[in-house]
Amino acid sequence: VTGGERVFFCLGGNCGVGKTHSAKSDPIFQAALKDGEPVGSFAPDILKTSLRKGVNKITAPQVHTEGIVLTRKLTSELEHSGIECAMLFDETFKDPARLQEMVDVCAEKGGTIHFKDIDGPLMVSALRVLCRDPNTDPCMQYRTIALGYQKIRENRSLLVENVKKNEVIRNYQMYVVNDDYESVLAAEKVDGKFHIIDQNLYERATQAPKQEELDAIGTTPIDDNFLRDLEEHPIPGVRVDEVAKHRGKTVEQALNDKSLVLPFWE
Numbered sequence: 001v002t003g004g005e006r007v008f009f010c011l012g013g014n015c016g017v018g019k020t021h022s023a024k025s026d027p028i029f030q031a032a033l034k035d036g037e038p039v040g041s042f043a044p045d046i047l048k049t050s051l052r053k054g055v056n057k058i059t060a061p062q063v064h065t066e067g068i069v070l071t072r073k074l075t076s077e078l079e080h081s082g083i084e085c086a087m088l089f090d091e092t093f094k095d096p097a098r099l100q101e102m103v104d105v106c107a108e109k110g111g112t113i114h115f116k117d118i119d120g121p122l123m124v125s126a127l128r129v130l131c132r133d134p135n136t137d138p139c140m141q142y143r144t145i146a147l148g149y150q151k152i153r154e155n156r157s158l159l160v161e162n163v164k165k166n167e168v169i170r171n172y173q174m175y176v177v178n179d180d181y182e183s184v185l186a187a188e189k190v191d192g193k194f195h196i197i198d199q200n201l202y203e204r205a206t207q208a209p210k211q212e213e214l215d216a217i218g219t220t221p222i223d224d225n226f227l228r229d230l231e232e233h234p235i236p237g238v239r240v241d242e243v244a245k246h247r248g249k250t251v252e253q254a255l256n257d258k259s260l261v262l263p264f265w266e
């Protein structure tokens with residue numbers, strides 16, 4: 001969206017937590033969408049898919065680093081340019097320094113930031129990625145998803161402190177997935193004031209996970225009991241029939257195998 005002031009619309013959170021869906025339903029973020037879609041958003045996942053387009057022998061892990069590096073280079077050039085426009089950034093924001101870069105640019109060149117921060121359980125992210133189509137979406141290895149989950153929660157308190165003290169961050173919303181797999185507003189910054197709305201969910205999203213949790217989820221077996229539990233307690237965005245294709249593997253094994261699937265382009 002060109003014209004007017006410089007505005008950075010930031011979607012933060014791990015892969016598979018529903019960042020794009022959340023943006024589509026937000027009146028503020030709709031200003032950065034084209035016909036209701038995040039067309040042209042600056043997202044590493046989009047560039048990763050583009051790098052593989054038309055190439056039959058490149059796996060998702062092979063373009064993971066390249067996609068991130070190229071996205072950061074492009075976004076850095078645009079952020080520091082004199083263009084006055086609205087730009088949508090879809091990233092993990094697992095490193096607090098990333099948000100600080102945007103704050104510094106806005107402070108120097110003028111502009112504001114709207115930030116929507118989405119938190120979700122590691123298992124939800126893992127299973128949603130497992131259900132992706134390797135021809136159209138990046139399928140990351142388990143360690144990549146787990147590291148994103150770990151770093152985001154470890155550093156979210158630092159990110160929140162940045163949100164509180166910087167006036168250029170005009171709006172902030174933290175949504176956290178509850179035990180019923182509903183994304184609930186847990187905290188927000190409105191009119192310069194930060195409020196915690198749901199203390200329990202806020203603490204969940206800002207608590208660093210233990211290694212035991214990451215190991216337990218990765219070694220969870222995809223067996224009859226696991227699939228039956230998914231049918232009885234469905235997770236939005238997770239197809240039981242797709243997960244069942246990996247019966248007999250652990251969650252980590254299934255994701256790692258899926259990441260090596262070669263795309264097929266006609």
